[in-house]
Amino acid sequence: MFSRSKQSDLAGAIEANINAAAIEGRSPWRDARERFFRNKAAVVSLVILTIIAFACIFGPMVLPYSYEDTDWNAMSLPPGMEGAHYFGTDELGRDLLVRCLIGGRISLMVGLLATIASVTIGIVWGATAGFMGGKVDTIMMRIVDMMYAVPYLLIAILMVTLLGREFYLVVLTITVFSWMDMARVVRGQTLSIKSKEFVEAAHAIGVSTPNIIFRHIVPNLLGIVVIYTTVTVPGVILTESVLSFLGLGVQEPMTSWGVLIEDGTGVMETTPWILLFPAAMLSITLYCANYIGDGLRDALDPKDR
Amino acid sequence: MWSYAFRRVLMTIPTLLLVITVCYLMLHATPGGPFDSERKISAAVMANLQAKYHLDLPLWQQYLYYLKSLLQGDLGASFRYADWSVNDLVANALPISALIGGTALLLSVVIGIVLGTIAALRQNSLVDYFVMLIGNLGSAFPSFVIGPVLILVFAIWLAWLPAGGWNDYKIHYMVLPIALLTFINVSTIGRVMRGSLIEVMNSNFIRTAKAKGLPMRTIVMRHALKPALMPVISVVGPIAISTITGAVVTESVFSLPGLGKLIINGASNRDYTLVLGLVVLVTVVAVLINLLVDLCYALLDPKIRY
Numbered sequence: 001m002f003s004r005s006k007q008s009d010l011a012g013a014i015e016a017n018i019n020a021a022a023i024e025g026r027s028p029w030r031d032a033r034e035r036f037f038r039n040k041a042a043v044v045s046l047v048i049l050t051i052i053a054f055a056c057i058f059g060p061m062v063l064p065y066s067y068e069d070t071d072w073n074a075m076s077l078p079p080g081m082e083g084a085h086y087f088g089t090d091e092l093g094r095d096l097l098v099r100c101l102i103g104g105r106i107s108l109m110v111g112l113l114a115t116i117a118s119v120t121i122g123i124v125w126g127a128t129a130g131f132m133g134g135k136v137d138t139i140m141m142r143i144v145d146m147m148y149a150v151p152y153l154l155i156a157i158l159m160v161t162l163l164g165r166e167f168y169l170v171v172l173t174i175t176v177f178s179w180m181d182m183a184r185v186v187r188g189q190t191l192s193i194k195s196k197e198f199v200e201a202a203h204a205i206g207v208s209t210p211n212i213i214f215r216h217i218v219p220n221l222l223g224i225v226v227i228y229t230t231v232t233v234p235g236v237i238l239t240e241s242v243l244s245f246l247g248l249g250v251q252e253p254m255t256s257w258g259v260l261i262e263d264g265t266g267v268m269e270t271t272p273w274i275l276l277f278p279a280a281m282l283s284i285t286l287y288c289a290n291y292i293g294d295g296l297r298d299a300l301d302p303k304d305r
Numbered sequence: 306m307w308s309y310a311f312r313r314v315l316m317t318i319p320t321l322l323l324v325i326t327v328c329y330l331m332l333h334a335t336p337g338g339p340f341d342s343e344r345k346i347s348a349a350v351m352a353n354l355q356a357k358y359h360l361d362l363p364l365w366q367q368y369l370y371y372l373k374s375l376l377q378g379d380l381g382a383s384f385r386y387a388d389w390s391v392n393d394l395v396a397n398a399l400p401i402s403a404l405i406g407g408t409a410l411l412l413s414v415v416i417g418i419v420l421g422t423i424a425a426l427r428q429n430s431l432v433d434y435f436v437m438l439i440g441n442l443g444s445a446f447p448s449f450v451i452g453p454v455l456i457l458v459f460a461i462w463l464a465w466l467p468a469g470g471w472n473d474y475k476i477h478y479m480v481l482p483i484a485l486l487t488f489i490n491v492s493t494i495g496r497v498m499r500g501s502l503i504e505v506m507n508s509n510f511i512r513t514a515k516a517k518g519l520p521m522r523t524i525v526m527r528h529a530l531k532p533a534l535m536p537v538i539s540v541v542g543p544i545a546i547s548t549i550t551g552a553v554v555t556e557s558v559f560s561l562p563g564l565g566k567l568i569i570n571g572a573s574n575r576d577y578t579l580v581l582g583l584v585v586l587v588t589v590v591a592v593l594i595n596l597l598v599d600l601c602y603a604l605l606d607p608k609i610r611y
Contacts, residue, residue: 146320151591153550154568154584155328161572161580162331238447242554245449246569258449265453265558269461269468279450287445 032223035299042295045288052285056104065095067102068253079273087277091267099255100278106256107244107282110171111237117175118236119229122182123218129183130190131213141187144180152177153242160248170249174239182228186221193220223300230293234286241282257282306603313599317592324588325375329368332577358382380582391582394567401471402556402563406548409483413490414541418534420491421498425506425533426525436495443492448551452485452558469559482559486551490544497540502533535606542598546591 037043060067079088079096087096129140159173193199194217202212243249244258252259257278264275346354355361359370374381380391424436442451459481460468466480505511506529514524549564556565564583571579 142319146323149317149320149592149595150324151546151550151584151587153553154587155324157553157568157572158328158580158584159331161575162334162577241447242449246553246557247573261449261453265449265456268453268457272457275453275457279453283446283450286447290444 032299036295039295039298041291045291049288053108056101056108059101060098063098065098067098088273090263090274096274096277099260100281103255103257103260103278104281106250107237107240110240111233113171114174114178114236115229115232118179118232119182122179123186123225126183126186127190127213127218130187131194131217144183147180156243157248160243165248165251167250170243174236178232178236185224185228189221189224190217193217227297227300230296234289238286309603310600313596317596320592321589325585328581328584329371332581381578383576383579391579398562398564398567401561402552405479405482406552409486410545410548413487413494417491417494418498418537421495422502424499425502436499439492440496443489448485448489448554449558455481455485471561482555482561485555486548493540493544494537498537501536502529505529505533538598538601542595545594549587549590
């Protein structure tokens with residue numbers, strides 16, 4: 001008995017030691033994660049956004065109605081328990097909850113795809129310009145300046161008018177005008193990393209330029225890339241909603257939050273809930289995305305507080 | 306200063322050319338010509354029409370003709386509104402957009418700077434919370450959500466103002482659109498002004514001024530405001546441009562017959578020349594505003610030289 005309890009003491013002590021060692025050896029990522037989870041607003045936003053995303057993915061599979069079927073017995077039904085139309089129905093008798101969730105699918109999907117695309121372009125553009133320097137840098141950044149000077153919403157309208165309103169064309173149009181922030185930030189960061197010793201060492205042992213950029217510089221940009229990605233997401237979702245609101249996004253009976261808000265605006269005098277539900281979902285999403293971005297910035301870039 | 310200004314003016318030319326060229330080529334790449342219609346047009350008439358609009362020439366010559374007419378201030382003829390040139394349509398719509406956008410911009414710069422200053426000087430006061438709240442709301446609620454809610458409250462429930470439309474410059478038709486644009490702009494300007502003034506008030510030269518015993522009013526008016534305004538000037542440019550392009554949303558929320566409405570109608574009617582003309586026009590204005598802001602910046606801040 002005595003020896004066993006001593007053994008377990010020893011085991012406990014060793015375990016405590018291991019834990020202590022683990023705490024001492026925290027990685028910067030773990031530090032950042034802990035800082036993020038201490039930020040209540042950001043965590044709550046993350047939870048809400050996750051719930052919205054899951055509802056948009058799985059909700060339409062569970063609910064008894066489809067987004068395009070009309071319920072002739074329940075047109076412009078106010079929200080409530082009646083007939084399981086929890087958000088009510090629109091003026092054609094389509095279930096508003098399912099339409100909001102399907103619309104959310106499109107909005108979030110466009111947000112995700114356009115963000116991935118523009119972040120990729122931004123990283124490649126910025127890292128290349130920052131690393132090459134000289135004339136290449138000047139020309140590449142001058143192009144970014146030009147893109148900033150352009151009234152992008154109007155050109156996006158022109159592009160959608162000319163190219164069409166297919167889902168992937170809308171994503172393309174939004175991407176074209178969303179990558180410049182990332183390119184600027186990544187270029188600035190690259191310039192400062194470029195002069196570090198490990199890059200010089202890589203040069204000295206003859207690593208090729210693309211390899212230095214993508215194997216050694218890009219991984220060191222991750223922190224700032226994560227921050228600016230979260231800033232890009234709400235911007236991109238907003239642009240998609242604006243285009244849809246103006247009737248230039250996805251086409252009926254497919255829908256997105258912007259389309260639903262536009263529909264709701266037309267009939268808000270008599271049936272305001274058709275406007276208020278999608279407007280609330282879009283605004284909550286944008287609000288949460290902003291807070292998550294703030295939380296990540298504080299977590300990953302503590303000196304900026 | 307002058308050499309910077311000269312170089313900065315020259316820099317606008319490639320931007321303008323790029324936008325015009327890309328838009329022009331995109332327009333050309335779309336299938337269908339301007340005179341394709343159900344009705345058969347005889348070959349001779351068609352040839353005449355094509356010759357009149359230089360459509361029989363190779364692309365690069367057409368492009369040069371287009372640039373030439375742009376330089377003369379002619380945006381071309383509308384595809385859809387028969388007998389209307391784009392210039393006529395713009396001449397009708399521009400004053401409405403300019404009046405609403407200009408008023409909103411002026412109001413929001415004044416209100417934003419005043420509110421931001423008060424918020425920065427009296428942190429954690431009511432005004433401060435108000436500025437923070439507006440800043441928060443403005444970043445999460447897009448104009449096409451706030452706009453309809455304004456209509457719902459002030460036009461439908463309270464019935465104080467008309468829900469939209471335009472009645473020959475009657476003022477109560479302009480209140481809601483101007484209020485919406487002002488609200489959105491104040492949310493940015495107020496936040497930026499608050500932040501930059503707080504930073505300036507914490508800097509060493511203000512502490513020196515306080516130590517000398519200068520009255521608060523003099524410190525703020527004579528010493529703090531000018532440096533604090535610099536970041537505000539740098540956001541006024543983008544805000545002015547977004548007020549112009551944002552007119553697209555505002556005007557369709559309140560159904561105002563301005564430039565924004567024109568471009569949306571053009572886009573849904575596939576009136577290519579109208580949309581192209583308007584894009585070119587707005588791009589020129591946007592580039593000029595950017596130019597103006599940069600020159601102001603260089604003039605006010607002697608440290609900035611490129």
